[in-house]
Amino acid sequence: MNDAIIEVSNVSKSFGGVVANHNVSLTVQRGAITGLIGPNGSGKTTLFNSIVGYHPIDSGSIRFEGQEISQLRVQEIARLGLLRTFQTTRIYGKMNCLQNMLISIPHRKAHFFDMFNYERGEVVERAEHLLSFVGLFEKRYLRAGSLSFGQQKLLEFAMALMNEPTVLLLDEPTAGINPTLINGLIDRLKRANLEFGITMLIIEHNMRVIMNMASKIYCLAHGELLAAGEPAEIQRSQDVIDAYLGVH
Protein backbone atom coordinates (compact mmCIF):
# COMPACT_ATOMS: atom_id res chain seq x y z
CA MET A 1 0.00 0.00 0.00
CA ASN A 2 2.91 2.33 -0.45
CA ASP A 3 2.85 2.99 -4.16
CA ALA A 4 2.36 6.28 -5.96
CA ILE A 5 -1.14 6.73 -7.37
CA ILE A 6 -0.62 10.20 -8.82
CA GLU A 7 2.77 11.14 -10.25
CA VAL A 8 3.17 14.71 -11.41
CA SER A 9 6.53 15.27 -13.01
CA ASN A 10 8.01 18.54 -14.22
CA VAL A 11 4.66 20.14 -15.01
CA SER A 12 4.76 23.70 -16.29
CA LYS A 13 1.80 25.89 -17.10
CA SER A 14 1.66 29.55 -18.00
CA PHE A 15 -1.20 31.87 -18.80
CA GLY A 16 0.15 34.32 -21.31
CA GLY A 17 3.24 35.71 -19.64
CA VAL A 18 2.30 34.57 -16.16
CA VAL A 19 4.05 31.38 -15.13
CA ALA A 20 1.59 29.66 -12.79
CA ASN A 21 3.49 26.38 -12.44
CA HIS A 22 7.12 25.80 -13.27
CA ASN A 23 8.62 22.31 -13.21
CA VAL A 24 6.41 21.10 -10.40
CA SER A 25 6.76 17.45 -9.42
CA LEU A 26 4.89 15.65 -6.71
CA THR A 27 3.59 12.20 -5.91
CA VAL A 28 0.54 11.12 -4.00
CA GLN A 29 0.78 7.79 -2.22
CA ARG A 30 -2.12 5.38 -2.49
CA GLY A 31 -4.30 5.50 0.60
CA ALA A 32 -2.59 8.54 2.07
CA ILE A 33 -3.69 12.11 2.68
CA THR A 34 -1.32 14.51 0.98
CA GLY A 35 -1.39 18.23 1.57
CA LEU A 36 -0.66 21.08 -0.81
CA ILE A 37 -0.02 24.47 0.73
CA GLY A 38 1.37 27.79 -0.37
CA PRO A 39 0.57 31.49 -0.22
CA ASN A 40 -2.17 32.97 -2.38
CA GLY A 41 -1.20 32.98 -6.02
CA SER A 42 1.41 30.27 -5.64
CA GLY A 43 -0.20 28.00 -8.25
CA LYS A 44 -2.00 25.40 -6.14
CA THR A 45 -5.33 25.59 -7.90
CA THR A 46 -3.62 25.73 -11.28
CA LEU A 47 -1.86 22.48 -10.45
CA PHE A 48 -5.20 20.99 -9.40
CA ASN A 49 -6.80 22.10 -12.63
CA SER A 50 -3.92 20.60 -14.59
CA ILE A 51 -4.29 17.27 -12.86
CA VAL A 52 -8.03 17.00 -13.48
CA GLY A 53 -7.67 18.03 -17.11
CA TYR A 54 -9.31 21.42 -16.85
CA HIS A 55 -6.67 22.93 -19.09
CA PRO A 56 -3.80 21.45 -21.09
CA ILE A 57 -0.34 21.65 -19.55
CA ASP A 58 2.60 23.20 -21.38
CA SER A 59 5.08 20.47 -20.55
CA GLY A 60 5.65 17.60 -18.18
CA SER A 61 3.63 14.52 -17.42
CA ILE A 62 0.81 13.56 -15.10
CA ARG A 63 0.20 9.90 -14.42
CA PHE A 64 -2.72 8.37 -12.59
CA GLU A 65 -2.33 4.72 -11.62
CA GLY A 66 0.49 4.52 -14.15
CA GLN A 67 -1.64 5.94 -17.01
CA GLU A 68 -0.74 9.23 -18.65
CA ILE A 69 -3.74 11.53 -18.16
CA SER A 70 -2.42 14.94 -19.17
CA GLN A 71 -4.08 14.61 -22.60
CA LEU A 72 -7.46 13.47 -21.30
CA ARG A 73 -10.49 15.67 -20.82
CA VAL A 74 -12.19 16.50 -17.52
CA GLN A 75 -15.00 13.94 -17.83
CA GLU A 76 -12.67 11.13 -18.86
CA ILE A 77 -10.41 11.77 -15.90
CA ALA A 78 -13.39 11.95 -13.55
CA ARG A 79 -14.61 8.62 -14.86
CA LEU A 80 -11.21 7.08 -14.14
CA GLY A 81 -11.92 7.80 -10.49
CA LEU A 82 -9.96 11.02 -10.01
CA LEU A 83 -12.42 13.56 -8.71
CA ARG A 84 -12.14 17.16 -7.56
CA THR A 85 -14.21 19.50 -5.46
CA PHE A 86 -14.22 23.21 -6.10
CA GLN A 87 -12.84 26.07 -4.07
CA THR A 88 -16.06 27.98 -4.63
CA THR A 89 -18.51 25.27 -3.71
CA ARG A 90 -20.49 23.94 -6.62
CA ILE A 91 -23.68 21.98 -6.23
CA TYR A 92 -26.82 21.78 -8.36
CA GLY A 93 -28.71 24.61 -6.69
CA LYS A 94 -32.24 24.07 -7.96
CA MET A 95 -32.32 20.37 -7.22
CA ASN A 96 -32.84 18.91 -3.75
CA CYS A 97 -30.00 17.27 -1.82
CA LEU A 98 -31.09 13.74 -2.59
CA GLN A 99 -31.31 14.51 -6.31
CA ASN A 100 -27.85 16.04 -6.11
CA MET A 101 -26.64 12.76 -4.68
CA LEU A 102 -28.50 10.52 -7.12
CA ILE A 103 -27.00 12.21 -10.18
CA SER A 104 -23.52 11.87 -8.63
CA ILE A 105 -23.40 8.10 -9.04
CA PRO A 106 -20.23 6.90 -10.75
CA HIS A 107 -20.63 7.24 -14.49
CA ARG A 108 -17.64 5.16 -15.50
CA LYS A 109 -19.81 2.07 -15.83
CA ALA A 110 -22.71 3.87 -17.46
CA HIS A 111 -23.98 2.43 -20.72
CA PHE A 112 -25.99 4.42 -23.20
CA PHE A 113 -29.43 3.33 -22.02
CA ASP A 114 -28.52 3.70 -18.35
CA MET A 115 -29.45 7.35 -18.74
CA PHE A 116 -33.10 6.32 -18.70
CA ASN A 117 -32.80 4.36 -15.47
CA TYR A 118 -34.71 5.32 -12.42
CA GLU A 119 -32.67 5.09 -9.23
CA ARG A 120 -34.30 3.35 -6.33
CA GLY A 121 -33.54 0.92 -3.55
CA GLU A 122 -29.86 0.40 -3.05
CA VAL A 123 -28.67 3.63 -4.66
CA VAL A 124 -31.14 5.79 -2.74
CA GLU A 125 -30.14 4.01 0.45
CA ARG A 126 -26.49 4.69 -0.23
CA ALA A 127 -27.25 8.34 -0.97
CA GLU A 128 -29.18 8.68 2.26
CA HIS A 129 -26.47 6.90 4.18
CA LEU A 130 -23.85 9.33 2.86
CA LEU A 131 -26.12 12.29 3.55
CA SER A 132 -26.41 11.19 7.15
CA PHE A 133 -22.64 10.66 7.17
CA VAL A 134 -22.19 14.39 6.52
CA GLY A 135 -25.15 15.28 8.73
CA LEU A 136 -27.56 16.39 6.03
CA PHE A 137 -30.07 13.56 6.22
CA GLU A 138 -32.83 15.75 7.66
CA LYS A 139 -32.31 18.23 4.86
CA ARG A 140 -32.35 15.72 2.02
CA TYR A 141 -35.52 17.08 0.41
CA LEU A 142 -34.46 20.70 0.72
CA ARG A 143 -33.38 22.62 -2.31
CA ALA A 144 -29.58 22.46 -2.31
CA GLY A 145 -29.24 26.12 -3.24
CA SER A 146 -31.07 27.14 -0.07
CA LEU A 147 -28.55 25.45 2.24
CA SER A 148 -25.95 27.49 4.06
CA PHE A 149 -22.49 27.70 2.55
CA GLY A 150 -21.02 25.23 5.03
CA GLN A 151 -23.82 22.77 4.39
CA GLN A 152 -23.28 23.11 0.67
CA LYS A 153 -19.62 22.19 1.20
CA LEU A 154 -20.69 19.11 3.13
CA LEU A 155 -23.13 18.23 0.36
CA GLU A 156 -20.43 18.62 -2.26
CA PHE A 157 -18.22 16.31 -0.22
CA ALA A 158 -21.02 13.75 0.06
CA MET A 159 -21.59 13.98 -3.69
CA ALA A 160 -17.92 13.28 -4.25
CA LEU A 161 -18.13 10.21 -2.01
CA MET A 162 -21.24 9.05 -3.89
CA ASN A 163 -19.09 8.97 -7.02
CA GLU A 164 -16.84 6.30 -5.42
CA PRO A 165 -13.60 8.01 -6.40
CA THR A 166 -10.18 6.42 -6.00
CA VAL A 167 -8.59 9.79 -5.41
CA LEU A 168 -10.27 12.94 -4.19
CA LEU A 169 -8.75 16.35 -4.82
CA LEU A 170 -10.17 18.82 -2.34
CA ASP A 171 -9.68 22.52 -2.95
CA GLU A 172 -9.80 24.27 0.43
CA PRO A 173 -12.43 22.05 2.05
CA THR A 174 -12.64 24.14 5.22
CA ALA A 175 -12.59 27.64 3.73
CA GLY A 176 -15.59 29.67 4.76
CA ILE A 177 -16.84 27.10 7.22
CA ASN A 178 -17.85 27.89 10.77
CA PRO A 179 -14.88 26.93 13.03
CA THR A 180 -17.09 24.67 15.11
CA LEU A 181 -18.00 22.72 11.99
CA ILE A 182 -14.38 22.38 10.87
CA ASN A 183 -13.55 19.71 13.44
CA GLY A 184 -16.52 17.67 12.27
CA LEU A 185 -15.39 18.03 8.68
CA ILE A 186 -11.81 16.98 9.48
CA ASP A 187 -13.17 13.96 11.27
CA ARG A 188 -15.30 13.03 8.26
CA LEU A 189 -12.45 13.52 5.81
CA LYS A 190 -10.27 11.23 7.90
CA ARG A 191 -13.03 8.65 8.16
CA ALA A 192 -13.62 8.75 4.41
CA ASN A 193 -9.91 8.15 4.00
CA LEU A 194 -9.81 5.25 6.44
CA GLU A 195 -13.20 3.63 5.97
CA PHE A 196 -13.70 4.10 2.24
CA GLY A 197 -9.99 3.95 1.43
CA ILE A 198 -10.07 7.16 -0.60
CA THR A 199 -6.71 8.73 -1.33
CA MET A 200 -6.76 12.49 -0.90
CA LEU A 201 -4.83 15.48 -2.13
CA ILE A 202 -5.93 18.57 -0.24
CA ILE A 203 -5.25 22.26 -0.79
CA GLU A 204 -5.62 23.98 2.53
CA HIS A 205 -4.80 27.32 4.07
CA ASN A 206 -5.72 26.34 7.59
CA MET A 207 -2.40 25.04 8.95
CA ARG A 208 -3.93 23.41 11.99
CA VAL A 209 -6.18 21.37 9.73
CA ILE A 210 -3.61 20.27 7.20
CA MET A 211 -0.86 19.52 9.74
CA ASN A 212 -3.34 17.30 11.55
CA MET A 213 -4.44 15.34 8.55
CA ALA A 214 -1.71 15.00 5.98
CA SER A 215 1.13 12.53 6.17
CA LYS A 216 3.07 14.44 3.54
CA ILE A 217 2.90 18.09 2.57
CA TYR A 218 4.08 19.93 -0.53
CA CYS A 219 4.55 23.67 -0.42
CA LEU A 220 4.34 25.82 -3.54
CA ALA A 221 5.55 29.40 -3.87
CA HIS A 222 5.60 31.52 -7.01
CA GLY A 223 4.61 28.48 -9.05
CA GLU A 224 7.56 26.38 -7.97
CA LEU A 225 7.90 23.61 -5.47
CA LEU A 226 9.46 25.13 -2.38
CA ALA A 227 9.50 22.29 0.08
CA ALA A 228 8.17 18.79 0.61
CA GLY A 229 8.12 16.61 3.66
CA GLU A 230 6.26 15.51 6.73
CA PRO A 231 4.20 18.12 8.56
CA ALA A 232 6.83 18.57 11.27
CA GLU A 233 9.56 19.22 8.70
CA ILE A 234 7.43 21.71 6.83
CA GLN A 235 6.62 23.57 10.02
CA ARG A 236 10.32 23.95 10.74
CA SER A 237 11.31 24.90 7.21
CA GLN A 238 12.60 28.47 7.11
CA ASP A 239 11.76 28.70 3.37
CA VAL A 240 8.11 27.95 4.03
CA ILE A 241 7.89 30.44 6.87
CA ASP A 242 9.55 33.11 4.72
CA ALA A 243 7.23 32.42 1.81
CA TYR A 244 4.17 32.85 3.98
CA LEU A 245 5.47 35.96 5.68
CA GLY A 246 6.64 37.52 2.44
CA VAL A 247 10.38 37.53 2.96
CA HIS A 248 10.85 35.40 -0.11
Add this chain to the structure above:
Amino acid sequence: MNQTTPHPFTLAALILAGIAAPLLFPAYTNQVAVLWLMIVFASTWDILGGQMGYNSLGNIFFFGAGMYTSAVVQIGLFYDVGMYTSGARTTHIVFTTAQYFTGLAIGTVAAGIAAAVLALVTSWIVFGLRGPYFAIGTLGVAVAGAELMASWEWVGAAAGISMPVFPGAPEVQKLFFYFLLFDLAVVVLIFLRWLYSTNFGLAINAIRDDEEKAEAMGLYTRRYKRVAWSISAFFLGIAGAIFGNMTGFIEPRDIAFPTTTFNIFMILMVLLGGKGTFWGPVVGAVVFQIIKEVTWTYFLGWQFVALGLLIVIIVVYFQQGIVGWLMEKYPARFGIRVAPKDENQYARPLALAPHPEGAE
Protein backbone atom coordinates in the same frame (compact mmCIF):
# COMPACT_ATOMS: atom_id res chain seq x y z
CA MET B 1 -37.48 18.08 -11.60
CA ASN B 2 -38.88 20.70 -9.33
CA GLN B 3 -42.32 19.21 -9.59
CA THR B 4 -42.00 15.67 -8.41
CA THR B 5 -45.60 15.20 -7.38
CA PRO B 6 -47.46 13.39 -10.15
CA HIS B 7 -50.59 15.01 -11.53
CA PRO B 8 -52.55 12.11 -13.00
CA PHE B 9 -55.80 14.03 -12.49
CA THR B 10 -54.56 17.08 -14.31
CA LEU B 11 -53.49 14.92 -17.23
CA ALA B 12 -56.80 13.04 -17.21
CA ALA B 13 -58.72 16.33 -17.14
CA LEU B 14 -56.64 17.60 -20.03
CA ILE B 15 -57.39 14.47 -22.07
CA LEU B 16 -61.12 14.74 -21.33
CA ALA B 17 -61.10 18.41 -22.32
CA GLY B 18 -59.27 17.49 -25.51
CA ILE B 19 -61.88 14.92 -26.50
CA ALA B 20 -64.82 17.13 -25.48
CA ALA B 21 -63.61 20.35 -27.12
CA PRO B 22 -64.36 19.56 -30.81
CA LEU B 23 -67.74 18.09 -29.84
CA LEU B 24 -68.78 21.06 -27.71
CA PHE B 25 -67.25 23.83 -29.81
CA PRO B 26 -67.09 22.52 -33.38
CA ALA B 27 -66.57 26.06 -34.66
CA TYR B 28 -63.23 26.27 -32.87
CA THR B 29 -61.81 22.86 -33.81
CA ASN B 30 -58.93 24.34 -35.79
CA GLN B 31 -58.03 26.82 -33.08
CA VAL B 32 -57.96 24.08 -30.45
CA ALA B 33 -55.97 21.84 -32.79
CA VAL B 34 -53.36 24.58 -33.04
CA LEU B 35 -53.44 24.81 -29.25
CA TRP B 36 -52.31 21.17 -29.06
CA LEU B 37 -49.59 22.00 -31.54
CA MET B 38 -48.58 24.91 -29.32
CA ILE B 39 -48.40 22.59 -26.31
CA VAL B 40 -46.09 20.31 -28.29
CA PHE B 41 -43.99 23.34 -29.26
CA ALA B 42 -43.73 24.65 -25.72
CA SER B 43 -43.14 21.31 -24.02
CA THR B 44 -40.44 20.22 -26.45
CA TRP B 45 -38.74 23.62 -26.31
CA ASP B 46 -38.69 23.37 -22.54
CA ILE B 47 -36.63 20.14 -22.65
CA LEU B 48 -33.62 22.20 -23.65
CA GLY B 49 -34.64 25.72 -22.71
CA GLY B 50 -36.12 25.01 -19.32
CA GLN B 51 -34.87 21.69 -18.03
CA MET B 52 -31.38 21.83 -19.51
CA GLY B 53 -30.77 25.58 -19.56
CA TYR B 54 -29.93 25.79 -23.26
CA ASN B 55 -32.01 28.48 -24.93
CA SER B 56 -32.48 27.36 -28.49
CA LEU B 57 -33.76 29.75 -31.14
CA GLY B 58 -33.66 27.09 -33.81
CA ASN B 59 -36.14 24.40 -32.78
CA ILE B 60 -38.40 25.41 -35.65
CA PHE B 61 -35.78 23.92 -37.95
CA PHE B 62 -36.95 20.43 -37.01
CA PHE B 63 -40.58 21.37 -37.51
CA GLY B 64 -39.83 22.48 -41.05
CA ALA B 65 -37.50 19.58 -41.73
CA GLY B 66 -40.20 17.15 -40.64
CA MET B 67 -42.77 18.91 -42.79
CA TYR B 68 -40.62 18.69 -45.91
CA THR B 69 -39.54 15.12 -45.18
CA SER B 70 -43.12 13.94 -44.92
CA ALA B 71 -44.07 15.86 -48.08
CA VAL B 72 -41.25 14.29 -50.05
CA VAL B 73 -42.01 10.82 -48.72
CA GLN B 74 -45.76 11.09 -49.26
CA ILE B 75 -45.32 12.26 -52.83
CA GLY B 76 -42.19 10.27 -53.61
CA LEU B 77 -43.76 6.95 -52.66
CA PHE B 78 -46.12 7.19 -55.64
CA TYR B 79 -44.91 9.90 -58.01
CA ASP B 80 -41.77 11.65 -59.11
CA VAL B 81 -41.20 14.54 -56.70
CA GLY B 82 -39.52 16.80 -59.25
CA MET B 83 -42.40 16.35 -61.67
CA TYR B 84 -45.00 16.85 -58.92
CA THR B 85 -43.52 20.12 -57.70
CA SER B 86 -42.70 21.42 -61.17
CA GLY B 87 -44.40 24.73 -61.93
CA ALA B 88 -44.88 23.58 -65.53
CA ARG B 89 -46.98 20.60 -64.50
CA THR B 90 -50.43 20.67 -66.09
CA THR B 91 -51.71 17.21 -65.19
CA HIS B 92 -53.91 16.91 -62.11
CA ILE B 93 -52.58 14.35 -59.65
CA VAL B 94 -54.94 12.60 -57.27
CA PHE B 95 -53.93 10.33 -54.41
CA THR B 96 -56.21 7.39 -53.69
CA THR B 97 -57.41 6.91 -50.13
CA ALA B 98 -54.99 4.02 -49.60
CA GLN B 99 -52.11 6.03 -51.08
CA TYR B 100 -52.96 9.03 -48.91
CA PHE B 101 -53.03 7.22 -45.61
CA THR B 102 -50.06 4.95 -46.33
CA GLY B 103 -48.07 8.00 -47.36
CA LEU B 104 -49.20 9.98 -44.33
CA ALA B 105 -48.28 7.21 -41.90
CA ILE B 106 -44.87 6.49 -43.42
CA GLY B 107 -44.20 10.18 -44.02
CA THR B 108 -44.95 11.13 -40.42
CA VAL B 109 -42.69 8.45 -38.99
CA ALA B 110 -39.97 9.34 -41.49
CA ALA B 111 -40.33 13.01 -40.51
CA GLY B 112 -39.70 12.23 -36.86
CA ILE B 113 -36.70 10.07 -37.64
CA ALA B 114 -35.22 12.51 -40.15
CA ALA B 115 -35.57 15.38 -37.69
CA ALA B 116 -33.90 13.38 -34.94
CA VAL B 117 -31.03 12.44 -37.27
CA LEU B 118 -30.65 16.08 -38.31
CA ALA B 119 -30.54 16.99 -34.61
CA LEU B 120 -27.71 14.52 -34.05
CA VAL B 121 -25.81 15.96 -37.01
CA THR B 122 -26.32 19.62 -36.04
CA SER B 123 -25.50 18.82 -32.40
CA TRP B 124 -21.86 18.43 -33.45
CA ILE B 125 -21.90 22.11 -34.36
CA VAL B 126 -24.23 23.80 -31.89
CA PHE B 127 -23.15 22.12 -28.65
CA GLY B 128 -19.69 23.57 -29.02
CA LEU B 129 -21.47 26.82 -28.16
CA ARG B 130 -22.87 28.03 -24.88
CA GLY B 131 -25.13 30.78 -23.62
CA PRO B 132 -26.09 33.45 -26.16
CA TYR B 133 -23.80 31.89 -28.76
CA PHE B 134 -25.83 28.72 -28.61
CA ALA B 135 -29.01 30.71 -29.16
CA ILE B 136 -27.57 32.52 -32.19
CA GLY B 137 -26.01 29.34 -33.56
CA THR B 138 -29.30 27.48 -33.45
CA LEU B 139 -31.12 30.42 -35.03
CA GLY B 140 -28.56 30.21 -37.82
CA VAL B 141 -29.47 26.56 -38.36
CA ALA B 142 -33.18 27.46 -38.68
CA VAL B 143 -32.58 30.37 -41.06
CA ALA B 144 -30.23 28.25 -43.14
CA GLY B 145 -32.90 25.55 -43.35
CA ALA B 146 -35.46 28.03 -44.66
CA GLU B 147 -33.07 29.52 -47.20
CA LEU B 148 -31.96 26.10 -48.39
CA MET B 149 -35.53 24.98 -48.98
CA ALA B 150 -36.43 28.29 -50.63
CA SER B 151 -33.81 27.75 -53.29
CA TRP B 152 -34.22 24.03 -53.87
CA GLU B 153 -36.25 23.56 -57.05
CA TRP B 154 -36.83 19.85 -56.52
CA VAL B 155 -39.02 20.57 -53.48
CA GLY B 156 -40.74 23.52 -55.08
CA ALA B 157 -38.33 26.20 -53.86
CA ALA B 158 -40.04 29.36 -52.60
CA ALA B 159 -43.29 28.42 -54.37
CA GLY B 160 -43.78 25.53 -51.97
CA ILE B 161 -45.64 22.26 -52.37
CA SER B 162 -49.35 21.53 -52.51
CA MET B 163 -49.79 18.53 -50.26
CA PRO B 164 -51.87 15.51 -51.26
CA VAL B 165 -55.53 16.29 -50.73
CA PHE B 166 -57.36 14.61 -47.88
CA PRO B 167 -59.77 12.02 -49.32
CA GLY B 168 -62.86 12.97 -47.36
CA ALA B 169 -65.23 15.71 -46.29
CA PRO B 170 -63.72 18.89 -44.83
CA GLU B 171 -65.47 18.20 -41.51
CA VAL B 172 -63.86 14.77 -41.28
CA GLN B 173 -60.50 16.23 -42.26
CA LYS B 174 -60.76 18.82 -39.51
CA LEU B 175 -61.48 16.21 -36.85
CA PHE B 176 -58.86 13.83 -38.22
CA PHE B 177 -56.05 16.34 -37.89
CA TYR B 178 -57.43 17.65 -34.63
CA PHE B 179 -57.10 14.22 -33.09
CA LEU B 180 -53.68 13.63 -34.63
CA LEU B 181 -52.33 16.78 -32.96
CA PHE B 182 -54.21 16.02 -29.75
CA ASP B 183 -52.73 12.51 -29.62
CA LEU B 184 -49.29 13.85 -30.31
CA ALA B 185 -49.58 16.37 -27.47
CA VAL B 186 -50.75 13.70 -25.04
CA VAL B 187 -47.97 11.33 -26.08
CA VAL B 188 -45.42 14.13 -25.67
CA LEU B 189 -46.69 14.99 -22.19
CA ILE B 190 -46.73 11.39 -21.00
CA PHE B 191 -43.32 10.75 -22.50
CA LEU B 192 -41.83 13.85 -20.88
CA ARG B 193 -43.38 13.02 -17.50
CA TRP B 194 -41.61 9.68 -17.69
CA LEU B 195 -38.39 11.16 -19.06
CA TYR B 196 -38.12 13.76 -16.30
CA SER B 197 -38.57 11.08 -13.66
CA THR B 198 -35.51 9.15 -14.86
CA ASN B 199 -31.83 9.85 -14.39
CA PHE B 200 -32.04 11.69 -17.68
CA GLY B 201 -34.19 14.35 -16.02
CA LEU B 202 -31.72 14.66 -13.17
CA ALA B 203 -28.80 14.88 -15.56
CA ILE B 204 -30.21 17.65 -17.74
CA ASN B 205 -31.22 19.56 -14.60
CA ALA B 206 -27.65 19.16 -13.36
CA ILE B 207 -26.37 20.53 -16.67
CA ARG B 208 -28.71 23.51 -16.26
CA ASP B 209 -27.58 24.19 -12.69
CA ASP B 210 -23.83 23.82 -13.26
CA GLU B 211 -22.53 22.17 -16.40
CA GLU B 212 -18.89 22.48 -15.35
CA LYS B 213 -19.63 20.67 -12.11
CA ALA B 214 -21.46 17.95 -14.02
CA GLU B 215 -18.40 17.51 -16.22
CA ALA B 216 -16.14 17.38 -13.18
CA MET B 217 -18.39 14.65 -11.77
CA GLY B 218 -17.86 12.57 -14.91
CA LEU B 219 -21.31 12.91 -16.49
CA TYR B 220 -21.49 12.20 -20.18
CA THR B 221 -22.79 15.74 -20.69
CA ARG B 222 -22.51 15.74 -24.48
CA ARG B 223 -24.46 12.52 -24.71
CA TYR B 224 -27.29 13.96 -22.64
CA LYS B 225 -27.35 17.17 -24.61
CA ARG B 226 -27.45 15.37 -27.95
CA VAL B 227 -30.21 13.02 -26.88
CA ALA B 228 -32.27 15.87 -25.39
CA TRP B 229 -31.95 17.86 -28.62
CA SER B 230 -32.87 14.78 -30.68
CA ILE B 231 -35.93 14.01 -28.57
CA SER B 232 -37.36 17.46 -29.05
CA ALA B 233 -36.46 17.27 -32.74
CA PHE B 234 -38.24 13.93 -33.12
CA PHE B 235 -41.54 15.26 -31.80
CA LEU B 236 -41.20 18.54 -33.67
CA GLY B 237 -40.59 16.60 -36.89
CA ILE B 238 -43.80 14.65 -36.38
CA ALA B 239 -45.65 17.86 -35.53
CA GLY B 240 -44.35 19.41 -38.74
CA ALA B 241 -45.55 16.45 -40.80
CA ILE B 242 -49.05 16.63 -39.32
CA PHE B 243 -49.31 20.41 -39.57
CA GLY B 244 -48.10 20.41 -43.18
CA ASN B 245 -50.85 17.98 -44.13
CA MET B 246 -53.37 19.91 -42.08
CA THR B 247 -52.74 23.18 -43.91
CA GLY B 248 -52.50 21.37 -47.24
CA PHE B 249 -49.86 23.70 -48.61
CA ILE B 250 -46.30 24.14 -47.42
CA GLU B 251 -43.66 26.71 -48.27
CA PRO B 252 -40.37 27.48 -46.56
CA ARG B 253 -40.50 30.86 -44.89
CA ASP B 254 -43.96 31.28 -43.39
CA ILE B 255 -45.18 27.74 -42.84
CA ALA B 256 -42.23 25.34 -42.55
CA PHE B 257 -39.59 27.55 -40.90
CA PRO B 258 -41.52 30.51 -39.44
CA THR B 259 -38.64 31.82 -37.37
CA THR B 260 -40.47 34.99 -36.34
CA THR B 261 -43.83 33.47 -35.44
CA PHE B 262 -44.01 29.84 -34.25
CA ASN B 263 -40.33 29.88 -33.35
CA ILE B 264 -40.77 32.86 -31.06
CA PHE B 265 -44.16 31.66 -29.81
CA MET B 266 -42.66 28.47 -28.40
CA ILE B 267 -40.20 30.43 -26.27
CA LEU B 268 -42.79 32.98 -25.27
CA MET B 269 -45.25 30.32 -24.16
CA VAL B 270 -42.64 28.65 -21.98
CA LEU B 271 -41.61 31.96 -20.41
CA LEU B 272 -45.25 32.84 -19.86
CA GLY B 273 -46.05 29.51 -18.22
CA GLY B 274 -42.80 29.01 -16.33
CA LYS B 275 -39.66 27.45 -17.72
CA GLY B 276 -38.24 24.28 -16.28
CA THR B 277 -41.62 23.14 -14.95
CA PHE B 278 -43.70 20.34 -16.37
CA TRP B 279 -47.02 22.20 -16.52
CA GLY B 280 -45.58 25.64 -17.22
CA PRO B 281 -45.36 25.14 -20.99
CA VAL B 282 -48.90 23.72 -21.08
CA VAL B 283 -50.37 26.61 -19.08
CA GLY B 284 -48.33 29.06 -21.12
CA ALA B 285 -49.57 27.55 -24.37
CA VAL B 286 -53.22 27.72 -23.31
CA VAL B 287 -53.00 31.32 -22.09
CA PHE B 288 -50.96 32.37 -25.09
CA GLN B 289 -53.28 30.72 -27.60
CA ILE B 290 -56.25 32.52 -26.05
CA ILE B 291 -54.44 35.88 -26.11
CA LYS B 292 -53.32 35.24 -29.66
CA GLU B 293 -56.78 34.30 -30.95
CA VAL B 294 -58.42 37.25 -29.19
CA THR B 295 -55.93 39.79 -30.51
CA TRP B 296 -55.97 38.25 -33.99
CA THR B 297 -59.77 38.47 -34.00
CA TYR B 298 -60.42 41.83 -32.36
CA PHE B 299 -57.26 43.81 -32.94
CA LEU B 300 -56.31 42.67 -36.41
CA GLY B 301 -53.40 44.71 -37.65
CA TRP B 302 -52.32 45.35 -34.07
CA GLN B 303 -51.75 41.71 -33.17
CA PHE B 304 -47.97 41.96 -33.39
CA VAL B 305 -47.98 45.11 -31.30
CA ALA B 306 -49.94 43.23 -28.65
CA LEU B 307 -47.51 40.34 -28.98
CA GLY B 308 -44.51 42.63 -28.55
CA LEU B 309 -46.12 44.19 -25.52
CA LEU B 310 -46.64 40.73 -24.07
CA ILE B 311 -42.97 39.86 -24.61
CA VAL B 312 -41.87 43.06 -22.87
CA ILE B 313 -44.20 42.48 -19.93
CA ILE B 314 -43.08 38.89 -19.44
CA VAL B 315 -39.38 39.56 -19.78
CA VAL B 316 -39.38 42.62 -17.54
CA TYR B 317 -41.97 41.84 -14.88
CA PHE B 318 -42.81 38.18 -14.96
CA GLN B 319 -39.72 36.15 -15.68
CA GLN B 320 -40.62 33.13 -13.59
CA GLY B 321 -43.90 32.61 -15.44
CA ILE B 322 -47.30 31.58 -14.13
CA VAL B 323 -46.38 28.16 -12.76
CA GLY B 324 -42.98 29.43 -11.62
CA TRP B 325 -44.68 32.22 -9.72
CA LEU B 326 -47.11 29.78 -8.10
CA MET B 327 -44.23 27.53 -7.12
CA GLU B 328 -42.45 30.44 -5.51
CA LYS B 329 -45.57 31.53 -3.66
CA TYR B 330 -46.74 28.10 -2.54
CA PRO B 331 -43.63 25.90 -2.64
CA ALA B 332 -45.18 23.31 -0.33
CA ARG B 333 -47.98 22.67 -2.85
CA PHE B 334 -45.33 21.61 -5.36
CA GLY B 335 -43.26 19.49 -3.00
CA ILE B 336 -40.40 21.96 -2.85
CA ARG B 337 -38.72 22.67 0.45
CA VAL B 338 -36.40 25.50 1.16
CA ALA B 339 -34.05 25.71 4.12
CA PRO B 340 -35.02 28.21 6.79
CA LYS B 341 -32.57 31.04 7.15
CA ASP B 342 -29.71 29.88 9.34
CA GLU B 343 -28.74 32.48 11.94
CA ASN B 344 -25.30 31.20 12.94
CA GLN B 345 -24.16 30.81 9.40
CA TYR B 346 -20.85 32.36 8.50
CA ALA B 347 -20.48 35.04 5.90
CA ARG B 348 -19.41 33.79 2.51
CA PRO B 349 -15.90 35.12 2.07
CA LEU B 350 -15.41 32.84 -0.91
CA ALA B 351 -18.09 34.66 -2.80
CA LEU B 352 -15.44 37.30 -3.26
CA ALA B 353 -12.77 34.84 -4.31
CA PRO B 354 -11.67 34.84 -7.94
CA HIS B 355 -12.85 32.11 -10.24
CA PRO B 356 -11.18 28.78 -9.61
CA GLU B 357 -9.77 28.70 -13.09
CA GLY B 358 -7.55 31.64 -12.28
CA ALA B 359 -3.99 31.04 -11.17
CA GLU B 360 -3.67 30.72 -7.45
